[in-house]
Amino acid sequence: MTQPANRKRFTVPIGPQHPALKEPGHFAFDVDGEIVQSASVRLGYAHRGIEKATESRTWVQNLYLLERICGICSHIHATAYCLGVEKLAQVEVPPRAQAIRSLVAELERIHSHLLWLGVAAHESGFDTLFMYSWRDRETVMNILEVMTGNRVHYSANVLGGVKYDVDDQQAATIREGLDFLEERTLHYLEVVSTDSLFLQRTRNIGVMDREAAQLSGVIGPTGRASNVQRDVRLDSPYAAYADHPITPVYETTGDLLARFVVRLREQLTSIDYIRMLLDHLPNSPLTTRMPRRVKAGEAISRVEAPRGELFYYIKSNGGDMPDRIHVRTPTLCNIASVAQLVIGQHLADVPMILVGIDPCFSCNDRTSVICQDGQRDMWDWARLRQYGIDHYGTHYTKDLG
């Protein structure tokens, strides 16, 4: 960087427009040379006002609106909503429907984690892994499509049950897909924990110990990578998790590597869990009758989304529309930790730390550096990466020499 010596600090804003994918978010990092000094987050570019909109739609219409809060974990949003509304209406959902809810949720977790693996690999410059993991992700998408007829918004839930059954033929397709996925996941696990170049980007980077993790309130796989033993599927079981508990996955090191390993191992437990569910699918109808108006009252429901705990608060005044719905998504809990994690880290590691929490976005392919006098200097990804390579080049040769 060609900066006069007296200008030591500047701010690196990242986002909100980003070419890779997903939601726009904005980060500003104050850097001193290569080291990040402080960070701030600005969200809300995708704020549409869904919570307010729920109040003018009926209970059934809301199901489809809330499913579209997120295209990655759409099933889990619908599940959380259904569980809450069913609690309010005091409707008992048949066991087969519960099992299918869990089944789709675990499929969704696999799809979400594979997606994340690809994005995270892309951020570290490991595009081969990105392409492979997305290729394999198509297997899960296939399964979901076979089951529900749609790739992204599967709409498996209805109030009072589920829409789709699993017949023997579908079960066979699912098992076949799972065998392939298991093999691939084991392979990825080996890659991320043995590839020495990749390890340089992940081991001991962005370390968050258990206390720090609890202080900043991280949840989900990000927390479990720091040995925060919290998983809603175990702590307050819902759907089929009460009858068939899931094996939790914890790691203790709390660095980026642990976050990769936790997610990949979770994928393996999900695969086992789905197999188990297919073996033990209870026989029952798929839906129960659901009243059009829901009794007045309040309910909360918690579920474990792929990224952590998803929380719904639902209030009814006895009408056919909700009085208030509040949603707290896992990313909101996790994103604050980034502001602390990046402090003292190299700028080149920031993208990795950001995606490490799986924040539902990845917006760092275009960066602009603003100097203190407001002058703008655009850095594209290639230049940023070159800078990273140069930096690490000198860094590591120094170490070796």
Added chain:
Amino acid sequence: MTNGNVPQKAPGLWQKVLDRVKTWSRTQSPWLIHFNSGSCNGCDIEILATLTPRYDAERFGVQLHGSPRHADILICTGPVTRQARERLLRTYEQMPNPKFVVAVGACAITGGVFAGCYNVIGHIDEVIPVDVYVPGCPPRPEAIIDALVILLQKLAAGPKIEEAAS
């Protein structure tokens, strides 16, 4: 660049050759930029899936690019939120001419399920002109590829697209 403008005089041979080279190069490697102005991610993931091995849009020379200054095609997803509107306009304005816009998903076309939310000010073509619409929630990757192919055909046809856009 002032390509495609119908010149006052009949174009010379040199101009014709130049135009054909330009059209050829444009249709061989259109670069994309993706902008999410408030979508639910569903469409964005499908766009990304379009570029990955199973669908492999890169065989049409299509490449996703980071900077609007290098892009030919703006792929938009989602309804336009109040905050994102400025950014969308800015991204569009930063792109060099000729530029094309593909609106992907029900939200981008009509506002979809988010129509009427207080922070949604409308759909994409209320803010910037759109060339190709891809319906679906989200559209399948095949549909997105189809849109790109339609766009490439339009591009190959030459100046017509300019009139349509202006």
